[in-house]
Amino acid sequence: MIRSTGLTLRRGTKVLLDSAEFVIHPGERVGIVGKNGAGKSTLFALLQDELDQDAGSLTMPDTWRIASVRQEVVSSQQPAREFVIDGDTHLRALQAERAQLDEHDGTKIAELESALIEADAWSAPSRAEQLLAGLGFKPDQWMNPVNSFSGGWQMRLALARALMAPSELLLLDEPTNHLDLDAMLWLEKWLTAYQGTVVLISHDTEFLDAVAKVILHFDQCKLVRYKGGYEDFLTQRAERLKQAQIAIDRQSRESVRLQGFIDRFKAKASKAKQAQSRVKALARMEKLAPLQMESGISIHIPSPANMPDPLLVLDKVSTGYTNEKGESKTILSDVTLMVRGGARIGVLGVNGAGKSTLIKTIAQELSPLAGQYKPAKGMEVGYFAQQQLDMLDLDATPLQHLARIAPDTREQEMRNYLGGFGFGGDTVNSKVAPFSGGEKARLALSLIVWQKPNLLLLDEPSNHLDVDTREALATALAEFNGSMLMVSHDRHLLRTTVDSFWIVADGKVQEFDGDLEDYREWLNQRNQAQRSEARQEAAENNGKENIDRKTQKRLEAEERQRVSALRKPLESKLKKVESEMAKSQKRLEEIDLLITNESFYADERRDERVKVLNEHGELSKRHNDLEEEWLMLQEEIESLAV
Known part of the structure; x- marks a missing residue:
């Protein structure tokens, strides 16, 4: 595990951490949050042994391999796929040693070949291509030179290179800054399947909530640990502030102002799905009131002098x-x-x-x-x-x-x-x-x-x-x-x-x-259609037309039997997931209906409102998890299509 004791960090004269203590257990996915300048990137530098602490200690297992994303990509004519494979430095070292070996040294050759097999050398190109595809690179771009890509796409290459590296600890500093929604959803899924420990800095709260299971928060030169994702952190921290009597009066004034805005919005909202989605998102703001007031940042955008329609x-x-x-x-x-x-x-x-x-x-x-x-x-x-x-x-x-x-x-x-x-x-x-x-x-x-x-x-x-x-x-x-x-x-x-x-x-x-959930489904269907088209084209290019009709029918029948045997357990699991999704969706719709009722926001129903909104948050989170599982199962089933 990673453990700090009495950890003190300074940047110049500014104290970032003062006698801080925290623990990160193996296999945890940890989000690091705090204001700009709090010390998040400095903590990453310490974890990578790029600087020394001013006092205290930070320990982790000596055997852990650390992977992180380089913030600058060296301009290179190297093909993108080979650049990504370079992330596996151990594999590259073995390959270099094998290339220089005297072919008459049979014993050493055998040892190196065995080591290369253990390092998955033969699957490395395929693994790199899967990472590139997931991050949005098309097959005809995989062998393009690194310096032919724009800065944003080069940062995607740097991310793929970090994911390629075998590691026990993965450090990611704002990994979504150069990703579109499709690549971001893929990265969420990849990280949830990663077997090591993830420490993540991100200002994208939905991405952080989807990936992190523990939050470490920079708070008054300490690192405070919260169990759960980002939404859980918000709820727990707001409660801590209330219990400490911090900003209670401010919260009351801010809630009144915000509630008036929510009511005005609901009064003019249509029944469109996105409008209802926005009502729920705005309701979430109520628990953020004390946190926003504490931050000292209260942005106001002046109203325009006139508003033509259409504009x-x-x-x-x-x-x-x-x-x-x-x-x-x-x-x-x-x-x-x-x-x-x-x-x-x-x-x-x-x-x-x-x-x-x-x-x-x-x-x-x-x-x-x-x-x-x-x-x-x-x-x-x-x-x-x-x-x-x-x-x-x-x-x-x-x-x-x-x-x-x-x-x-x-x-x-x-x-x-x-x-x-x-x-x-x-x-x-x-x-x-x-x-x-x-x-x-x-x-x-x-x-x-x-x-x-x-x-x-x-x-x-x-x-x-x-x-x-x-x-x-x-x-x-x-x-x-x-x-x-x-x-x-x-x-x-x-x-x-x-x-x-x-x-x-x-x-x-x-x-x-x-709304965004519909867009996620639209993306999934679009990707499935593109994959299906690519498979069909590949099949045609592989010369299936040259197989005689009788042999082709026999092969197709055998393939259908094989696919059917593989699909059955997946389809059974899919039905269970769909059943649970239907139940959670029904309850979410009941709560949504309750939220749109004006009487729900009466002062005397505050306790009920807090309870219902908490239930809505937990249900929404579970429903999102089920959707992810459903998507994964659908992709597995789709991949088995004949």
Whole structure:
């Protein structure tokens, strides 16, 4: 196990941990949470023996092999698959020794061949390809040079390389930052099957909740251990704060404000599945009130001065890029959609599908290649792009940044505004250069929303943000009165802030009538169809047409019998899972109906409300686990298809 005793860590003069003690047991999946700058990455460096503690001790078994993701990928002409296999350094060392061996040394050859078999050398290419496929790389990309991929895809290669390495301890620092939802769901499944110990830093709370079974929280220079996932941590920590009399009065005021907002939303919510999903996500915020107030970050997005309806119409728009030769490359075509006043839209699709291209076109950073772009008179766009942080002046302070766009505003008013985004005290007059990614993202967002846009375009706004800031952003966006389009892999942020979805796929953009659970199923069906098509094509290429008809019929009959014997136990288990899913879904629907009843939020029903919401959280978690099991069983059955 990993054990710390009296552990003290400093970064410069700042104390990160002071006489901290914690234990991580073998096989546990542990999430590390805390504010930006609390010391999460420093703890990882200590675990990897990259620095020494200032006092105390940290011990772990000497035999444990540690795997982690390199934050920088060295530019290389090496094929992607070979780069991933390099993660297994023991295997590569054996292969190198075998290549240099004198062929006449029979004894040594036998020893090395045995060692290579034990290291699974012959399955290494297949294992690497499975990792690449799971993380979104197509078969025709597996042998492309590493330096032919963009920075985000190179980070996926670095993640695959870490997963390839045999290890007893896997350290992952923000592994989902460059993943789309499809790859993220695959990674969740991979990590739940991993036999070693996982220590994970992530600001994606749904991913953290799905993977982690223990939470270690940086709290006042200590590491406090909580049993369960992230949702369990929220509940337990909120209770700790209440019991310690921390922020009880604040919670009461915040709950009243938030409850009024939830009631207003429910009054206008349609019966669409996503609207109901959002009601549940907003109800979850009640238990976050004391945590958000304690964080000191309370983001407020000003209401727009006017709200035309419709705000924007895209009529048969094609969009993409023009290269240096003046040749047009179309990414999306025949896009016909409308953004209504007050619309809140989440944009879904795998990486590379064209989500950012769509947002850039709406932001008018890209001109349509065809069709009509029809903005309403008075449309004001606030655009937060993934590269927004690069546009900040590193030698200027937050106050100077805001003064440049609001020269006539009183300094105290600007200080109060920036304070809501977490820039108070000396920070408001500190240069931006040493700020963390999360602090820079907060500043960039504050500058965008200061100008009161009526259309917010957000491309991965929560990247780099810590959990407290993400929750504050979710609350602010939920209360925003304007229109919004958001690209994000943060499922909690999407559930809390959007009412409907668009899907970008196959060069098209279409409205999606469903919620994130429906999108998960849509992805699964799409992937199954693609795998089935690939298998059929492979079968045809393997020359099945050359087998005579009689032999083919016999082989097909034998294959059907073999598959049937394998399918029966899987189908039996699938029925049991479906039965339990139906029961939990029925109870969830009963609770959902109760939650939409206005009387449920009366003061005298508070105890009942807490009990029901806790039951809903536990049921939702169990239902998600069942869905994962159902998906795995379906995939196993699908893989047996003749």
